[in-house]
Amino acid sequence: MNIIKTILLVGVTSVCVACSSTKSQTVSNTKASSNTLKDAYNGKFYIGTALNLNQIWERNEKAKEVIETHFNSIVAENCMKSENLQPREGEFNFTDADKFVEYGEKHGMHIIGHTLIWHSQAPTWFFKDANGNDVSREVLIERMRKHIHTVVGRYKGRIRGWDVVNEAILDNGEWRKSKFYQIVGEDFIKLAFQFAHEADPNTELYYNDYSTAIPAKREGIYKMVKQVIDSGVKVHGIGMQEHNGLDHPSIEETENSILRFSSLGVKVMVTEMEISVLPNGRPNMGAEISDRVAYRKELNPYVDGLPDEKMKELGARYKEFFSLYLKHQDKIDRVTLWGVGDGDSWKNGFPVPGRTDYPLLFDREYKVKPFVQDLIELGRKK
Template sequence: MKKRNTFFLASIFLAFVFLSSCNRTEQRNTDSLQEAFKPYFHIGTALNFRQVMGHDTVTMEVVKKHFNSIVAENCMKSGMIQREEGDFNFELADQFVKFGEENDMFIIGHTLIWHSQAPRWFFTDEDGNDVSREVLIERMKNHIYTVVGRYKGRVHGWDVVNEAIVDDGSFRKSKFYEIIGEDFIKLAFQFAHEADPDAELYYNDYSMAVPGKRNGVVKMVQKLQEQGVKIDAIGMQGHIGLDYPEVQEFENSIKAYSDLGVKVMVTELDLSVLPMPDWGAGAEISKDYEYQKELNPYTEGLPDSVNVLFEKRYLDFFNLFLKHQDVISRVTLWGVNDNNSWKNNWPVRGRTDYPLLFDRNNEPKPVVDKIIQEALTKDR
């Protein structure tokens, strides 16, 4: 009897080892980013107009294979949805949300309140003068209630306020700030929560590894929390270069933001290989510099030496994200392939950049497999 029991238990143990080995083999062989990172965080991408409208089917197959989260690059910004007061156009936003639902994706709305790409009427009366504080608050409330309310229970998270702090940690002197004061941030989060109490709400900004901005954002979020404002995550726009920011400073910010008791999201990841005419520009979209040939050195492709730096840089950052996967809930690339990246035209128009994980033909770059392997071998 004892021999039979021992044999039986040994058989069960061997079967368990065999199945575990099969599972590990299957995992190691995956070529999908979303499958590799599923145990850790969502891996997402931004969709542009052509992709949302279904005019770029090849790219959308890449999206469905590699990503399980999507964010609206432009089609949900206030200037697109409400060009004239009270005249809401949800055609593209509806298609964006529908695609996400059909493919079981974590859907992000971007962005409710942003000083840039907001319609001019938002801040002025019929004579072109600034509206009163009360009028602007009412316009904010109506916009947020209408947009968030339309997608209640369907859009999982919202970038409620975008880029309200500048690099020295002070408030950006936007029209929202000039007319309402810093309370516009609290009110925006309040209105969004009222419109959909179950949606996640985020603050999103660039240059979030800059110590001055880090301190300003921490101070702002602490004040919001003291006022009872619901804020679920801080979005760190990941517009990085080959030598900026320092990985250590990025990590310092991940720790500082997560210490607030909120999630951290890397929201707009891309890696420019091109020289910047102004290293202090961050991702300030209003910057626009004259084209110079020396600012566009790789029109015929990247030299091997730059590719080596590109791969190392991406791997360094993804290893950082994996290290802090307990507080990072999403990493989103700002675009799918190099051809549709905004970095080709910012801050200098007409350049050829290579900032994303898929090339201009939608083929994964060699670094994609290396990133996947880092995820699959974590803690092994």
């Protein structure tokens, strides 16, 4: 009998110890989960990321864990662009876009739609008639209206903001001579914002562009957005894409752009950020996706991994930019990284195909890079 009591006592003690151990581990994990980017910048600005199809459909568990742990805002990398939503006139395919919105809603995220009107990744039919000739101004305006009303209307009340127009100004500050510009004229931007507002009066509407730290381009964007606002049409924000490198743009010119854009009374957002560690291919290249530079071995120096000194340089550069964003947190609504892990980044193929880049906060295995903790601490202190 004593032996049985002893066995029972040992068993109960073991269970209690196990329960205590589990409780400690749970508390520890809870504490660890609060050590995240979205928590560190809570109340300052949203921390976002762009999702590819594998991530939207939850096919990658490692990426899924990173997204749900560190980010509280998402944007679709490609599935909401017009060539994917309406590949043929009147034939809409919302399968992937619906899943993207559902994923964001499931996790209580700040959802951004990208992008309604863009000269690139637009279907060819948008600008052509049955004979292959350019359509009239009236026809293109009606196609814009139908596309925007259908897409924005479908997600009315579910999407926080839309990149309405993408990349309409050149680096020299002049209007890009896209098909939208050639056929409709400057009014195409005003009309796009007007149609989006009609489709969902409560969603925010943004203009989005790259290389915004170039003074001439900054001024061109400023004048264009002011023109739209002065016409009485709503523009809620300007997105600075921030496709940056280790030596460009300067922090000073980036700050000048934040100040200039915010003076219009609109929000400023960092919408597509990454920092490439690779040579640019040729001087002063922006993010025009049609630009390409031929592969040369010297343009791909880190095939076998990023050296420690370069990782430190990358971390210091990120810290510079995040410090700037924190300085102007009263103006900045969101900082979004253009991809989750290094392997997802478009910079592996742009502007030089076939390279190995390391531009994001998480590596190819979705492991956190050493400097991310510095960014978390930075956010906590400010």
